[in-house]
Amino acid sequence: MIHPLIGFIEKTFVITEFELRKLRHDFTELVTRALQPALWLLVFGQVFSRSGAMHTGNIPYLDFIAPGILAQSVLFVAIFYGINVIWERDLGIVQKFLVSPTPRAALVLGKGFSAGIRSLSQAAIVYGLSLLLGVKLNWHPLALLNVVVIVVLGATLFSTFSLIIACIVKTRERFMGVGQVLTMPLFFASNAIYPTDIMPGWLRTISHLNPLTYVVDGLRTCMLAGSTSTFGLGHDYTVILLTTIILVLIGARLYPHLAT
Amino acid sequence: MSDVVLEINALTRRFGAFTAVDSLTLSVNAGEVFSLLGSNGAGKTTTIKMLTTLLPPSSGEARVADFSITTQAVEVRRSIGYVPQAVSVDGSLTGYENLLIFAKLYDLPRRERQARIREALEFMGLTADGGRLVSQYSGGMVRRLEIAQSTLHRPRVLFLDEPTVGLDPIARDAVWKHLVDLRTNYGTTLFFTTHYLEEAESYCDRVAIMHLGKVTALGTCKELEASLGGDGHTLSEVFVHYAGSAMDSGGNLHNVSADRATAQRLG
Numbered sequence: 001m002i003h004p005l006i007g008f009i010e011k012t013f014v015i016t017e018f019e020l021r022k023l024r025h026d027f028t029e030l031v032t033r034a035l036q037p038a039l040w041l042l043v044f045g046q047v048f049s050r051s052g053a054m055h056t057g058n059i060p061y062l063d064f065i066a067p068g069i070l071a072q073s074v075l076f077v078a079i080f081y082g083i084n085v086i087w088e089r090d091l092g093i094v095q096k097f098l099v100s101p102t103p104r105a106a107l108v109l110g111k112g113f114s115a116g117i118r119s120l121s122q123a124a125i126v127y128g129l130s131l132l133l134g135v136k137l138n139w140h141p142l143a144l145l146n147v148v149v150i151v152v153l154g155a156t157l158f159s160t161f162s163l164i165i166a167c168i169v170k171t172r173e174r175f176m177g178v179g180q181v182l183t184m185p186l187f188f189a190s191n192a193i194y195p196t197d198i199m200p201g202w203l204r205t206i207s208h209l210n211p212l213t214y215v216v217d218g219l220r221t222c223m224l225a226g227s228t229s230t231f232g233l234g235h236d237y238t239v240i241l242l243t244t245i246i247l248v249l250i251g252a253r254l255y256p257h258l259a260t
Numbered sequence: 261m262s263d264v265v266l267e268i269n270a271l272t273r274r275f276g277a278f279t280a281v282d283s284l285t286l287s288v289n290a291g292e293v294f295s296l297l298g299s300n301g302a303g304k305t306t307t308i309k310m311l312t313t314l315l316p317p318s319s320g321e322a323r324v325a326d327f328s329i330t331t332q333a334v335e336v337r338r339s340i341g342y343v344p345q346a347v348s349v350d351g352s353l354t355g356y357e358n359l360l361i362f363a364k365l366y367d368l369p370r371r372e373r374q375a376r377i378r379e380a381l382e383f384m385g386l387t388a389d390g391g392r393l394v395s396q397y398s399g400g401m402v403r404r405l406e407i408a409q410s411t412l413h414r415p416r417v418l419f420l421d422e423p424t425v426g427l428d429p430i431a432r433d434a435v436w437k438h439l440v441d442l443r444t445n446y447g448t449t450l451f452f453t454t455h456y457l458e459e460a461e462s463y464c465d466r467v468a469i470m471h472l473g474k475v476t477a478l479g480t481c482k483e484l485e486a487s488l489g490g491d492g493h494t495l496s497e498v499f500v501h502y503a504g505s506a507m508d509s510g511g512n513l514h515n516v517s518a519d520r521a522t523a524q525r526l527g
Contacts, residue, residue, distance in 0.1 A: 002367070014364045022352040025393060092344030096410070099312050099342040100365045101334050259314040 004103075011102045015110020020117060029118075034125045037073040041066065041129045044193075054194055059227060063135045067219035068192030070126040074119045074151055075212055078158035079183050081115045082166030086175055089166075089258045098259050105252035108163060112248065115159035116152035123151045136225040146222040146233070153240050154215035160247040167254035191230070192216050214239040265290040265417055265449050266311070271320035273306050280306040282473035283320065288466075290416070293443060293450045295460045298470035298503060304453040305345070307470070308419050311451070312342045325416045338366070341410030341448075345421040348406050351395035355386055355405050358394060359412060366413035380408040383445075384438055400431030404438060411442060418442065420452035424459065432456075436463055457495045469502040477502040 002010075023029065041062075048054060049061040056064040088094045097107055130137055138144075162179070169175050189203060190212040196204050207213050218236035221229040229236065266288035273281040281303040288294045296304045309315035311322055313333040322329045325339035349358045359380060363373045381390045384404040389397065394405065403423065411418060423439070424432040440463065442448045454460060460467045461481050469477040469484075477484055477498065485493045488501055 007367075011365060014361060018350075018353065018357065018361045021357055022350070025352055090346070092346035092348035093350060095314060095344045095346075096342065096348040097365075098314055099337055099340065100362065101337040101367075102365045256314070260309070 008103050008106050011106035012110040012113065015102075015107055016114040016117065019111060019114030023118065030121045033073070033077055033119075033122055036076060037069050037122060037126050038129060040069045040072065041126070041133065045069065045133070048193075055198070056195060059136075059224060062133055063224055063227075064195075064220070065193050066126060066130045066133075066135045067223045068190075068216050070123060070151065070223070071154060071190075071212060071216040071219055072187055072192050073122045073126065074155045074215070075158050075186060076183055077119060077122065078115050078155045079162050079186075080176075080179050081111075081159035082162035082164075082179075083172060083175055085111070085163050085166045085258065086170065086172050089170070090172075094255075095259045098256055103252075104255050105248055108160060108251035108255055109156075109248045111163065112156040112160040112244075112251075113152070116154075116156040119151055119155035120148065123147060138223060138225045138227075143222045147219060150215060150218040150222065150236075150240070153244060154212075154219075157211055157215075157240060157244045157247060160244065160251050164247060164251050164254055167251070167258055170258065186210060186212050190216055191220075196230070211239060211243045263290045264288070265292075266294075266322070266324055266451065268311070268322040269320055271307070271310060271322050272318050273303075273310060273315065274318045279473050281310070281317075284473075284475060286468055286475060286478060288417075288449060288451060290449055291443060291447045292465045293440075293463055294452075295464045295467045296451075296453045296470055297457070297460055297467055297499060298453075301472075302470040302503070303473040304470055305421055308342075308421050308451075308453060312340060312419050313337055338413070339416050341413070341415035341418040343403075343406045343410050343418070343420040343423055345425060347402060349394050349402060349409060351393065354391055354393055355381065355397070356390040358405060359390075359409055362409050362412050368413060376412060380412050383441070384408040385434070398431070399427050400434055403427065403431070403435050407435070407438060407442070411446075411448065414446055415448065417449045417451055420450065422454060423452055424454070424456065432459070439463070457499060461495050469499060471503040 045062050045065050048065075054061050054064075085094065098104075127137065165178050165182075166175055169178055189206045190210050191207060192212065196207050196213070199207060214231065214236040217230050218233060218240070220227050221233055221236070264287045268284055268286050271281060271284040272279065284303075284307060296307060298304050306315065310317050311324060311329060313329055313336050316330065324336045327335040327339060329336050349355075353361075356377065359377045360373070363377060368376055378387075381387045384407060386401060386404060386408065389401065394402065397405065407418075407420075407423075420439075424435055427435065436459065439450060443450060464481065466478065466480050467484065468475045477487070479487070481495055484498045484502075485495065488498060
């Protein structure tokens with residue numbers, strides 16, 4: 001008899017492995033993911049940086065938003081992850097997985113985790129662009145490892161959130177609508193492209209409830225040379241991990257409804 | 261040998277005020293090929309969803325391979341295979357990978373996996389195509405791969421929802437040849453729904469006709485034909501008698517578009 005926890009971890013990685021195998025057969029997705037962060041950094045970042053309108057303390061604006069754009073591109077890709085789940089439901093794939101003895105939470109976390117690993121390609125792109133633009137990056141191995149972990153966790157968090165939306169709305173049309181409605185508020189009510197201390201009080205409060213803020217803060221702390229954390233890296237990790245666990249548990253409850 | 265592998269007792273499913281399956285009671289023996297016949301909306305798919313633990317019943321109970329669908333769902337899942345009506349293999353993986361993932365999810369021992377997968381591919385006549393992406397498969401090949409995938413763990417009962425919908429007659433025959441072989445070689449009980457009366461007639465030991473959520477007739481095709489009295493009744497006359505109308509693909513827009521989309525992808 002396999003211990004339930006070991007079984008759960010094993011099954012999670014089986015789901016992740018096969019989601020990643022799909023990538024091996026089709027690389028185009030990785031290329032299309034590069035476009036958005038490139039636009040934000042090369043166009044928006046450069047222009048705003050010249051305007052000098054944003055006061056970001058002792059780090060230049062372009063450096064300031066590089067981690068923000070990485071977090072944003074992770075969010076924008078992950079938030080539409082649920083569309084795959086709806087596609088798999090319209091076929092019979094979700095049903096087939098649900099009829100297998102796999103724990104529901106492993107199905108949900110395995111998918112989220114694969115989205116997390118996929119999003120590492122965006123980290124590579126943002127690092128490449130940052131080098132090109134002269135952003136002062138922190139190359140310490142521990143800092144890089146933290147960036148990898150935060151990117152994977154952040155994408156797992158938002159793709160699981162996306163899966164939950166998919167389980168609720170169940171159709172592609174409604175899902176796209178909800179996805180569009182959610183991304184911008186999540187993005188603007190965060191510290192991705194401006195510091196929270198220039199926000200009006202109500203917006204700052206919302207931004208502190210927004211998990212993206214902690215992803216950005218964690219990334220900014222680890223990615224840039226000489227940057228300090230607003231909340232503390234431990235605090236960032238706690239918020240991100242707890243939110244992910246709660247979302248996976250909710251997702252595991254809702255996922256079986258896709259087959260009914 | 262009449263050991264019962266599927267025992268359904270007053271199984272009921274309501275959706276709001278609508279009763280999709282109304283107090284269904286029947287039992288199926290091990291090794292039997294059993295078919296549920298009925299128009300769309302008769303409650304066939306809802307029945308299969310409850311028996312495969314995808315949908316909890318509103319009331320009633322069923323035991324599959326001696327396990328309760330309500331209290332022992334995980335044990336039931338280990339004992340059954342399910343081929344949904346829609347395509348359930350992943351087009352972006354190869355045939356081999358589609359089998360490998362399920363070999364892992366069903367905890368087949370590591371040292372047996374490769375042999376089991378090879379055997380399953382061979383059994384379904386897919387040995388030469390295991391390494392190709394499933395998106396390049398024909399409709400009949402997809403169905404055979406789905407059957408291979410759902411029987412890799414040697415389930416005691418295989419549930420199939422419209423297994424041959426959208427296939428041409430040659431592909432349908434091939435799928436049935438493999439299904440009959442499964443029963444012969446492994447004693448797998450087959451429980452399936454179909455729109456094709458001739459399939460029920462050719463391959464089933466017994467059929468149940470469902471109408472508005474209830475079983476209106478149950479028996480071998482011969483028994484049902486005889487039940488109308490007189491000689492020479494066909495199964496389709498039996499169907500009209502017990503289901504109140506001729507077999508048609510009625511249903512609502514969602515059913516029809518789902519059927520056609522399936523047919524298109526398979527075709």
